[in-house]
Amino acid sequence: MNEASVLVSRDDAVMTVTLNRPDRLNAMTAEMLDRTVEVFTDAAHDDSVRVLILTGAGxxxxxxxxxxxxxGGGVASAFPPPERARALRAFMETSRLLHTMPAVTIAAINGACAGAGLSWACATDLRYSADTARFNAAFLNAGLSGDFGGTWFLPRIIGYGRAREKYLESQPFDAAEALRIGLVSRLFAREELMDGVGEIAxxxxxxxxxxxxxxxxxFIDSATATLEDALDYESVRHTFCAESADASEAADAFIGKRTPAYAGR
Structure with a gap:
């Protein structure tokens, strides 16, 4: 496996994953997807990773x-026809991992964000964009129906009507439109994007x-929970947190007017 297609760096509890095929606008390959499955799986099982930033080179x-x-982008074409859907589904674990890993995941959208790249961005918890970025669902233009969970994530972010429009029209839209419809939370000048996202992280x-x-x-559970179930989840987790050393530290720091030092226990 060529690990150069995906670069990984760490700054204490923040992991940055950079897609690294700048000559192809970081379009996916099977090699890249093998590597991202590995990287995201490792991050999901590493308690020292509290925030993961996903971005692209170039x-x-x-x-x-x-x-x-x-x-279809050829990501599963190396497999015999009966195995292609299964192979694609294995690669699509990347979206599930971005959505469900304990770490907060952030998409730092530095440029072109289309097709399954848009699905990946939608799978993250937070999305910030360069003001020059361009977006497109794009699948229909390629004779495709969509993958990597975009039809599940996007409606939950911008609403079902707008999501259908983006998929069925398959027209590009700019960062200002992405901000207006709530796809991204904030725009940065391109040269300031990574510093701004890094500060948030x-x-x-x-x-x-x-x-x-x-x-x-x-929030993950609320997507499918009844209100009664959501209240049950919240009560159990809130009580767990309230009984932790971190909650005591937060209260002491508030009273003492100092910055809390959390131990994660």
């Missing part, structure tokens, strides 16, 4: 599948880790 975030490798990484992970889990 001018693009991720342009989706690489159509120069064949229909550091603040999250310094927050109470037990509470951070359980806030994320509450």
């Amino acid at each position: 001018r693009g975030f991720c342009a989706g599948g690489d159509l120069s490798q064949g229909p 550091r603040r999250l990484a310094e927050a109470a880790p037990l509470a951070l992970a359980r806030i994320k889990q509450n």
Whole structure:
């Protein structure tokens, strides 16, 4: 496996994953997907990773599948036809991992974000964009129905009507539109994106880790829970956090007018 297609760096509790095919706007390949499955799985099982930033090298975030490798981007074309859907589903674990790992996941959208790249961005907890980025569901333009969970994530972010529009029209839209419809939370000048996202990530990484992970889990569960179930989940997790050393530290720091030092217990 060529690990150069995905670069990984760490700054204490913040992991940055950079897609690294800048000459192809970081379009996906089977090699890249093998590596991202590995990286995201490791991050999901590493308690020391509290925030994961996903971004792209060069001018693009991720342009989706690489159509120069064949229909559908060629990501599963190396497999015999009966195995292709199963192989694609294995690669699509990347979206589930971005959505469910305990760490807060952030998409730093530095440029072109299309197709499965848009699905990946939607799978993250938070999305911030360069003001020059361009977006497109794009699947219909490639004769495809969509993958990597975009039809599940996008409606939950921007609403079902708008999500259907983006998929069925398959027209590009700019960062200002992405901000207007709530796809991204904030725009940065391109040269300031990573510094701005890095500052947000550091603040999250310094927050109470037990509470951070359980806030994320509450939102994950709320997608399918009844109100009664959601109240049950919240009561159990809130009580767990209230009984932790971190909650005591937060109260002491508030009273003492100092910055809390969390231990994650």
